[in-house]
Amino acid sequence: MNGTLYGIGVGPGDPELITMKAVRTIEHCEIVAVPKTGDGEGVALQIARGAVPNHLENKKIIELYMPMTRDKFLLNKNYDESAKVIAQLLKEGNNVAFLTLGDSTIYSTYTYIHKRIIAMGLAAQFVAGVPSFCAVAARLNVPLTEGAQPLHVLPASYKGAESGLDMRGTKILMKTGKAFDEVKQQLKARGQMKHAQMVQKCGMEGERVFCNLDDADDGASYFSVIVVKDEGDEA
Structure with missing residues (x-):
């Protein structure tokens, strides 16, 4: 068998x-x-x-x-x-x-x-397992969605993923890696940097939390997840 x-x-x-x-x-x-x-x-x-x-x-x-x-x-x-x-x-x-x-x-x-x-x-x-972005939201102590807010999970280092930043709701940026600097530029161009936070190596040795992405090195860890909340998300 x-x-x-x-x-x-x-x-x-x-x-x-x-x-x-x-x-x-x-x-x-x-x-x-x-x-x-x-x-x-x-x-x-x-x-x-x-x-x-x-x-x-x-x-x-x-x-x-x-x-x-x-x-x-x-x-x-x-x-x-x-x-x-x-x-x-x-x-x-x-x-x-x-x-x-x-x-x-x-x-x-x-x-x-x-x-x-x-x-x-x-x-x-x-x-099934606990997704990294759920652990990251818990670490940041923020909800991912409330009410009718949509949630978008984006592979940030892949071509075309930046279009997802224009969608309403919470954006999860995964797979940033070597594209981290480009991701920051995309966020700045949309005025979203102040609403973005990141956790590197969440739950692992060497975990780092960034409430300001400018404080992070451009060579972000492969195990990095960025959470971007809409400006109107706060109740």
Whole structure:
């Protein structure tokens, strides 16, 4: 009997924000798969170790290389290879927990593996996690929405994302990274800087909170989330 692949969102960084369902699913799986982008242990695995240290000791942990690039050919090649590795494990009857930051349905590498496994006729399920922007709003002590206010989640470093800044409601800017300086310029051009706040590495070691984005270095961390509230959002 084939096993099941679970895409588990382990939350944004604080091990206390991993869900009980995520913990139970990790315990249920024989194998834990983690995306690897460079040297050292991945952040998602570190979070899981902090939340369920006694349940990973006897698990087989496999690392799947996921390069930090936008080269579609290279990305698809690695997604295909990773999916084949996982598919073989599932066919051998193993349940596999694929750990991913935040929530597994939001800008997650897991999504690409999930689609490939489903296309192979094998079982794969999403396991929801706490999204980074929810943890960031809690850290900033601000609500994201009230009443009929819309919420927009934007991949800030991607072409065309800046058009989302013109929409009414709260804007969440993710994936700022190397485009941080450009994002600031876009906010300044719209008079939105005074309504923007940012948290880097929320819930992780080295967390930093910025109520003024000009206080942040231009080389913002990859783990940076900006919250922009409309001028009329305050009740």
